[in-house]
Amino acid sequence: MTSPQPSDVPPIADWNRLLDGKVAVVTGGGDGIGGAISRLFAQHGATVEIAEIDSDRAETTRAAIEAAGGTAFVHIVDVRKPDDVARLAEAVLGKHGSIDVLVNNVGDFRPIVRFQDSNVESWQAMYEINLLHFFSVTQAFINSMMRNGGGSIVNFHSVEGMRGYPGEPVYASMKAAVGHFTTSLAVTMGRYGIRVNGIGPDLTQTPQVDYMTGYEDAEHLWPSWAPVGRLGWPEDQARVALFLASDLSSYVTGHNIPVDGGSKAGGGWFYSPTARRFVNRPKTL
Numbered sequence: 001m002t003s004p005q006p007s008d009v010p011p012i013a014d015w016n017r018l019l020d021g022k023v024a025v026v027t028g029g030g031d032g033i034g035g036a037i038s039r040l041f042a043q044h045g046a047t048v049e050i051a052e053i054d055s056d057r058a059e060t061t062r063a064a065i066e067a068a069g070g071t072a073f074v075h076i077v078d079v080r081k082p083d084d085v086a087r088l089a090e091a092v093l094g095k096h097g098s099i100d101v102l103v104n105n106v107g108d109f110r111p112i113v114r115f116q117d118s119n120v121e122s123w124q125a126m127y128e129i130n131l132l133h134f135f136s137v138t139q140a141f142i143n144s145m146m147r148n149g150g151g152s153i154v155n156f157h158s159v160e161g162m163r164g165y166p167g168e169p170v171y172a173s174m175k176a177a178v179g180h181f182t183t184s185l186a187v188t189m190g191r192y193g194i195r196v197n198g199i200g201p202d203l204t205q206t207p208q209v210d211y212m213t214g215y216e217d218a219e220h221l222w223p224s225w226a227p228v229g230r231l232g233w234p235e236d237q238a239r240v241a242l243f244l245a246s247d248l249s250s251y252v253t254g255h256n257i258p259v260d261g262g263s264k265a266g267g268g269w270f271y272s273p274t275a276r277r278f279v280n281r282p283k284t285l
């Protein structure tokens with residue numbers, strides 16, 4: 001039996017430019033976690049193709065990347081719409097032929113509908129914003145990645161897909177499905193040089209999830225809310241995405257990493273008799 005040769009491990013030419021010369025598509029890449037990913041990937045040498053529904057957010061991030069000396073392009077799309085996904089793929093593949101990195105990042109827990117009040121329309125809406133486009137966007141790009149000899153796919157879901165989430169079981173189910181799509185696709189695609197991994201965020205301050213407003217008088221309680229003792233920021237998520245997108249993780253595939261300050265490990269949800277609901281940051285119980 002021969003030992004693995006060092007040449008099996010992709011060399012890192014420049015640790016400050018981990019995605020040098022790569023093409024990366026980031027859905028929802030205009031703001032929040034996606035915005036931080038677009039900026040960090042561009043800083044590391046990637047050409048970033050921002051697929052974003054909000055033109056102001058997309059343009060703000062594109063301009064910030066350009067001002068910092070990076071390269072990014074904007075595609076105004078709603079990833080829930082198959083025609084928009086086809087237009088995105090046509091534009092990106094028409095320009096580059098293939099891509100190296102795909103970050104499926106769009107998702108939303110809103111509006112929260114208690115399961116007992118939910119209906120087929122609310123289930124469909126949760127499906128379209130949290131799961132359907134993971135299939136459609138991935139399929140739109142994966143054939144080119146297979147032809148090109150590989151790539152990395154990073155799927156954002158949620159810690160709520162990795163533990164019981166009392167607030168919205170349908171949302172949690174969609175997120176769990178993204179995690180399992182990730183695991184299964186990784187096994188299918190490994191032989192083509194395509195790695196597929198997932199990130200389950202929690203407790204991260206973004207336009208969608210505002211952990212600060214209304215909690216100004218309770219900042220001192222962060223140690224009881226997150227084992228690492230602080231609020232998370234989009235940059236915390238982007239660093240893990242960079243690891244998974246780059247050759248730093250060349251032997252990692254099929255995994256789902258909670259990026260949550262330890263909330264999954266610590267449990268996280270408490271039933272408050274006074275509030276009479278499940279809360280994840282109790283001021284009092």
Ligand SMILES: NC(=O)c1ccc[n+]([C@@H]2O[C@H](COP(=O)([O-])OP(=O)(O)OC[C@H]3O[C@@H](n4cnc5c(N)ncnc54)[C@H](O)[C@@H]3O)[C@@H](O)[C@H]2O)c1
Binds near residue numbers: 029202207
């Ligand atoms: N922030 C957290 O703590 C947290 C926790 C759990 C899971 N997540 C997941 O992480 C991902 C990113 O979350 P975030 O907090 O940064 O969200 P966000 O809403 O703050 O940002 C999402 C970005 O995607 C864009 N977008 C929304 N719908 C789109 C669509 N249909 N097509 C194209 N672009 C669209 C938005 O304009 C925005 O720029 C989501 O999948 C979310 O469910 C976040």
